[in-house]
Amino acid sequence: MPGLDQRAIAAALRRLAQILEIRGENPFKVRAHENAADALESGEFDAIEEARSGTLGKRKGFGEALVAKVAALAQTGELDELRELEAEVPAGLFEMLRIPGFGPKKVQAVWKKLGVTTVDELERACKDGRVEKLAGFGEKSAAKIREGIAFLRTSAGQYLRGAALAAAEELREALAKSRAVKRVEIAGSLRRGREVVKDIDIVASSRSPDKVMDLFRTLPQVAEVTGSGETKTSVRLQSGIACDLRVVRDEQFPFALMHFTGSKDHNVAMRARAQRLFNIRISEYGLFDETHGDALIPCEDEAAIHRRLGLSPIEPELREDRGEIEAAEHGELPALVTREDVRGTLHMHTHSSDGKAGVLEMAQAGAQMGFEWIGIADHSVSAFYAGGMKPDEVHRQFDEIEALNAKGSPCRILKGIECDILPAGELDYDESIWKRTDFIVGSVHSSFTMTEREMTARVTRALENPYLSILGHPTGRLLLRRDPFAIDLEAVIDAAAKHGRIIEINGDPNRLDLDWRWVKRARDAGVMLSLGPDAHRPEDLKHTWLALTVARKGWLEAKHVLNTRTAPEALKRLRKMRGA
DNA sequence: CTCATCGT
DNA sequence: CAAACCCT
DNA sequence: AGGGTTTGTAACGATGAG
Numbered sequence: 001m002p003g004l005d006q007r008a009i010a011a012a013l014r015r016l017a018q019i020l021e022i023r024g025e026n027p028f029k030v031r032a033h034e035n036a037a038d039a040l041e042s043g044e045f046d047a048i049e050e051a052r053s054g055t056l057g058k059r060k061g062f063g064e065a066l067v068a069k070v071a072a073l074a075q076t077g078e079l080d081e082l083r084e085l086e087a088e089v090p091a092g093l094f095e096m097l098r099i100p101g102f103g104p105k106k107v108q109a110v111w112k113k114l115g116v117t118t119v120d121e122l123e124r125a126c127k128d129g130r131v132e133k134l135a136g137f138g139e140k141s142a143a144k145i146r147e148g149i150a151f152l153r154t155s156a157g158q159y160l161r162g163a164a165l166a167a168a169e170e171l172r173e174a175l176a177k178s179r180a181v182k183r184v185e186i187a188g189s190l191r192r193g194r195e196v197v198k199d200i201d202i203v204a205s206s207r208s209p210d211k212v213m214d215l216f217r218t219l220p221q222v223a224e225v226t227g228s229g230e231t232k233t234s235v236r237l238q239s240g241i242a243c244d245l246r247v248v249r250d251e252q253f254p255f256a257l258m259h260f261t262g263s264k265d266h267n268v269a270m271r272a273r274a275q276r277l278f279n280i281r282i283s284e285y286g287l288f289d290e291t292h293g294d295a296l297i298p299c300e301d302e303a304a305i306h307r308r309l310g311l312s313p314i315e316p317e318l319r320e321d322r323g324e325i326e327a328a329e330h331g332e333l334p335a336l337v338t339r340e341d342v343r344g345t346l347h348m349h350t351h352s353s354d355g356k357a358g359v360l361e362m363a364q365a366g367a368q369m370g371f372e373w374i375g376i377a378d379h380s381v382s383a384f385y386a387g388g389m390k391p392d393e394v395h396r397q398f399d400e401i402e403a404l405n406a407k408g409s410p411c412r413i414l415k416g417i418e419c420d421i422l423p424a425g426e427l428d429y430d431e432s433i434w435k436r437t438d439f440i441v442g443s444v445h446s447s448f449t450m451t452e453r454e455m456t457a458r459v460t461r462a463l464e465n466p467y468l469s470i471l472g473h474p475t476g477r478l479l480l481r482r483d484p485f486a487i488d489l490e491a492v493i494d495a496a497a498k499h500g501r502i503i504e505i506n507g508d509p510n511r512l513d514l515d516w517r518w519v520k521r522a523r524d525a526g527v528m529l530s531l532g533p534d535a536h537r538p539e540d541l542k543h544t545w546l547a548l549t550v551a552r553k554g555w556l557e558a559k560h561v562l563n564t565r566t567a568p569e570a571l572k573r574l575r576k577m578r579g580a
Numbered sequence: 581c582t583c584a585t586c587g588t
Numbered sequence: 589c590a591a592a593c594c595c596t
Numbered sequence: 597a598g599g600g601t602t603t604g605t606a607a608c609g610a611t612g613a614g
Contacts, residue, residue: 025589028604032589063590101611103586136584138613384607385588423609445588449610482587 002077006047009073010040012082016069019085021104022093022111035061036070042356042537048074092118099148100482109134123149155480158196159241162509162546165190167221167241168200174219175204175245180211182250187260193317193549195512196479200243201260205253216245252285254301259284265321273325274309317553322520334555337548341558343566345544346375346414347441347472347504347532352397353379354386356537359400359413365538367410373567374541375414376401377441380428382420386445389417394433412567414438418472423447425461427468434467439574441504441532443472444485452486459487460495466578470530470562471496473506473513481510489518497525500577502562505554507547508534519554528573529554530562 004012017033039061040047050056051071057063062070072079096107096119110116113134116125125131126142126149168186175184181204185191188201206212213233217225226242227234233245248256259267259282267282274280274287280297281288287297287308299305303313311328315336318324327333348362349355355362359376366374378397379388389397394417401413416439419427427434427442434440442462450458462468474492475484496503503522506513511534514522522529531547533540544563551561558564565573 029589031605036589061590065589101586105585136613140612144611382608383588385605387606447609448588 003048003074004077006040006043008077009047009070010037012073012079013037013040013066013069016079016082016085018094018097018104019082019089022089022097022107023085024104024108032061032063032066036066040070090117092121095119095152096122098481099145099152101144101148106137109136119149119152151483155196158198158480159239160479160509161190161193161195161197161512161549162543163239164197164200164241167237167239168202168243170221171200171202171216171219171243175202175212175216178212178215180206180208180215182206183253185257187246187257188262191261191316192263192319193516193553195515195550198242200237200241202243202245203253203257203260204245204247205250205256206247207249209247212247213245248285251296251298254299254305255282255286256284258302258305261316261319263320266319266324269321269325270309278309280309315552317549318555320553334557336552337556337558337561337564339545339548341561341564342371342531342544342548344371344373344375344412344414344563344570345531345533345541346373346416346439346563347377347418347470347506347530348374348535348541349378349386349418350376350397352387352389352393353383354536359397360404360409361538362535362541363404363410363413365541369541371411371541373412373414373570375416375439377416377418377439380417380419382422382428383418383445388420388428391429391433394429395436398436414567414571416440416469418443419468420445421459421462423450423458425458427462427465431467437467438571439469440467441470441472442468444476448476448485450486452488455486456488456491459492463492463495463499463501466499468501469574469577470502470504470532472504472532473508473511473534474503474518475513475515477513477515478510479512484513484515490521493518493522493525493527496522496527502528502530504530504532505547505550506532506534507543507545507550509543509546512546512550514550514554516550516553519550519556523554523556523560528562529556529560 013033014037017030021030047056047070051067051074057067069079093107093111096102110122114125114130116122126146131137132139132142168190172184172186175181184204187203189197190200204212209230213228216233217228221237222235223238224236226236231247235243237243246256246260271282274282279291281290287305288294289297297308299308306313312331312333314324314328350357350359350362363374379386381388381390398415401415405413415437417437418441421442421444475487477484503514505519519529529551531544531551533543535541535543562570
């Protein structure tokens with residue numbers, strides 16, 4: 001077997017860590033493997049080269065054993081230890097680890113004591129009462145596991161927008177390079193900006209579809225071709241995501257793009273309306289005028305289709321059949337906020353808490369991406385698991401930021417903190433720290449299991465604090481992993497509106513929280529929103545764009561978004577909340 | 581109540 | 589498992 | 597210096613079993 005690349009080595013070490021964990025080995029040993037995998041994944045150094053030259057062992061976290069493992073994986077792609085242990089641990093156990101509340105110890109228990117090795121078996125064991133009889137488990141445990149399995153099932157086969165989009169853009173670019181391809185676009189729910197997707201749809205136009213299909217089938221990302229004809233090819237990528245490519249003649253491209261972008265409900269509504277008002281039939285191949293012998297009405301792009309149907313152009317993000325067609329009819333669509341409108345971005349971490357870079361590096365990355373200003377917001381002291389800052393650390397960081405701003409930072413840096421909203425609705429620290437900040441992002445990071453009433457009271461109380469500028473990731477959801485905590489968002493939005501507070505659209509690909517459906521309600525209630533990358537390393541600043549998509553999906557215009565302001569304007573808006 | 585486990 | 593610590 | 601041994605995440609809340 002050939003040697004593995006750095007990412008694959010990291011994945012192998014992570015797998016090993018999981019096996020060790022299920023086997024109940026020393027937690028520090030498990031952690032050591034995870035840390036090593038993290039380090040390799042960060043890509044900050046060439047581990048393969050360092051393993052070869054013998055310098056890897058000088059690195060913190062890499063001792064004799066891990067250096068040997070990395071070297072073996074780099075050279076042969078195999079590791080005896082991993083192969084042997086994998087043979088011992090049934091593959092289904094890893095899937096069980098994904099059940100919320102079901103960790104390595106419980107996996108071990110049901111495996112060893114009940115011989116359960118798959119999620120399906122576990123479900124049966126819950127139903128027939130074997131689980132609740134197990135020492136350490138009871139009726140409630142069994143019920144909770146069944147809930148967890150149900151959640152797992154609903155998220156099965158779905159992928160985060162962030163990951164799917166990256167894969168789709170690679171494919172699109174590969175296809176666009178071909179001379180046989182005239183036009184090519186990502187379609188489907190990905191184009192509509194949905195937060196999770198079940199597959200990737202790509203639409204292309206070409207005079208020689210077979211050539212395009214050939215190219216597509218042989219792309220390096222493709223693991224398996226599941227179907228292929230002259231208009232459609234379906235594949236599964238290495239990452240497991242299914243991907244469909246449709247190829248049409250160039251005249252048909254706008255119609256196909258619109259059809260495959262959906263949503264289904266949007267298409268149905270569009271078609272019914274076209275039929276009713278214009279006697280026009282819409283299909284993926286064109287607009288057909290039924291009063292004139294079903295003649296094709298040519299359109300060069302989607303905007304032309306919209307215009308022909310008496311509508312202003314409807315951006316893909318809005319095509320959810322939530323009033324966009326009526327708005328387009330009356331010329332009342334929002335002028336959606338664009339990348340060009342965005343001048344700054346705030347909510348990012350540095351090595352003062354759990355970030356991987358310093359303030360200056362983040363500022364440089366921000367400037368490079370064209371931001372005029374950034375806002376740092378490291379974790380507060382209660383977020384111990386994330387290395388939250390003690391008061392003196394806050395002052396030290398703020399001194400550094402002030403010095404940088406004074407001597408000419410790559411871009412203007414705003415001083416902020418991501419302050420924990422404690423269970424009673426208090427913010428971490430006190431006024432002596434708060435007053436030194438330009439802004440505070442207040443976030444819930446603990447006690448998620450409060451009742452809706454309690455949680456709502458907690459957050460609305462925090463919103464009354466004049467120093468809380470922005471409510472961070474308001475529902476705490478983790479896409480495909482954890483539901484939002486119970487909270488009355490209506491009441492939260494009202495409280496934010498009342499006190500002039502801003503609500504964050506967190507752009508972490510795992511969160512995308514506030515959800516777009518609520519973004520629109522916040523907007524309608526007069527609340528300003530802020531795009532937050534929640535970056536932990538310079539390259540994460542691009543999460544701003546994921547948040548931007550959510551904003552667009554929530555019908556936001558530039559005026560609704562803090563990030564479109566110049567630094568002085570943003571500061572003015574933030575200060576206003578404090579009554580200054 | 582204590583202990584184990586999980587999650588952040 | 590790695591790193592710090594303690595011992596001769 | 598080289599070895600064997602001990603210590604170390606980062607700290608706490610929620611939940612459930614017994």
